[in-house]
Amino acid sequence: MQPDACNVRLVDPERVASVNARMPGEEDIADTADVFGLLGDPRRLKLLVALLDGELCVCDLAAITGLSESATSHALRLLRAHRVVGVRRDGRNAFYRLDDAHVRMLLDLAVAHTEHTEAMHPERSEA
Amino acid sequence: MQPDACNVRLVDPERVASVNARMPGEEDIADTADVFGLLGDPRRLKLLVALLDGELCVCDLAAITGLSESATSHALRLLRAHRVVGVRRDGRNAFYRLDDAHVRMLLDLAVAHTEHTEAMHPERSEA
DNA sequence: TGCACATCTGCAGAACTGTTCATATATCGA
DNA sequence: TCGATATATGAACAGTTCTGCAGATGTGCA
Secondary structure, three states: OOOOHHHOOOOOHHHHHHHHHHOOOHHHHHHHHHHHHHOOOHHHHHHHHHHOOOOEEHHHHHHHHOOOHHHHHHHHHHHHHOOOEEEEEEOOEEEEEEOOHHHHHHHHHHHHHHHHHHHHOHHHOOO | OOOOHHHOOOOOHHHHHHHHHHOOOHHHHHHHHHHHHHHOOHHHHHHHHHHOOOOEEHHHHHHHHOOOHHHHHHHHHHHHHOOOEEEEEEOOEEEEEEOOHHHHHHHHHHHHHHHHHHHHOHHHOOO
């Protein structure tokens, strides 16, 4: 695909070729990176972890994350745009829920890992 | 813990309390977000996916990711600082390997998901 | 010893991100 | 209908992030 790949010498061209062969396409990489990026902000992450147990409304989410309601709303908008969360409106409240099974798996894995790490290194815990 | 939590009215104070109770500590959230953040850049992600199969040297990684060798080195430095990758030096080459079991799990899960999605929606594939 | 090569590093500019502030929309109750 | 409440939105600003460049380090070979 790139006949000019020789601008730099390769140490192990065969490995490079085989890695390239099994590498997901650019678009898939970009999409996946987007998802990880959404989980890469501590506030957003906390918000999503809160939603693991079920739907919550904006002001409750704001209280949990310590974020202003405006910031919470902006964060939720971003997550909504990526279809990670969904909304249910009831009167003047908006109840958000985690709506992406893959993200849920990633979150479960991550939370389990922190609990596991916590169990093995309790000295790292904090109030 | 927060006697002043009443600056905003809560819709479901009990849920908020129970979510807060099972919420990981701020430090764990921050650490987890850091990890996700590292995976949130497409170049870095591609780099790490390349390392799933075994160690590779900097110039091969640069060739795979399409990144300049300088940018590759910067990215690897960041990953090294977070102990996600490790180095083995051999002569003037530096061979990097994926060194974090948790990150490996996240990557495996993500790659499996893109392959699964690919299988269900082949129209989204690209050359 | 001197040169070529592989990698690393600091710096600076560009691009991106997250927050706040101000304001808009929409719903409920009086 | 009016006012209070809940959420949404846009603009702007501060802080962060990524990349390229230039130069440094260190290794191998002649």
